[in-house]
Amino acid sequence: EPEVTQTPSHQVTQMGQEVILRCVPISNHLYFYWYRQILGQKVEFLVSFYNNEISEKSEIFDDQFSVERPDGSNFTLKIRSTKLEDSAMYFCASSEGARSQAGYTFGSGTRLTVV
């Protein structure tokens, strides 16, 4: 079964440093997403991306966050200057179709620890 692949599985970074989280969505999917989950809390929507631009973003997705699809396969989330409160699991997801009701396929996540 096709999978969404995320790397690394765990990243430790110092406060103030930039991090890039990487995702390889399912190849025929057109919509891409980032979510985060702080330990013990609910899964929170960050951003959706379609046709090389942001479709929707939440209030969490401020100027320190950016997303990019640098080539035909990768989808990245960059956090420019990490804060302690950015420590969380970050999940990438993809879905087929434009605003279809097809299910999202999620990756296994990257655990980001900011120290």
Place this chain on the structure above:
Amino acid sequence: DAKTTQPNSMESNEEEPVHLPCNHSTISGTDYIHWYRQLPSQGPEYVIHGLTSNVNNRMASLAIAEDRKSSTLILHRATLRDAAVYYCILRDYNNDMRFGAGTRLTVKP
């Protein structure tokens, strides 16, 4: 966004059916009902979705009330692997998937 209400937690016995309820009294005509689950230390996983009619797939069944103000996810025979947090989400064509707190299902051997 239309809201859903789910019990915080439920327990079931292994190999017995499980009925996970969800109330969505403010559902609109264009809202689809989606169910996802999140196993421990994993990302969310799509389970099933529907609009008006009951739906079945290899993982579960979705029973939707006639007035669409509630729905029930049915696991026909719970296994230990089904222990997870189950999320009921309303979604129309104009918004992305937003998760609530869900129901934590514990399966007892």
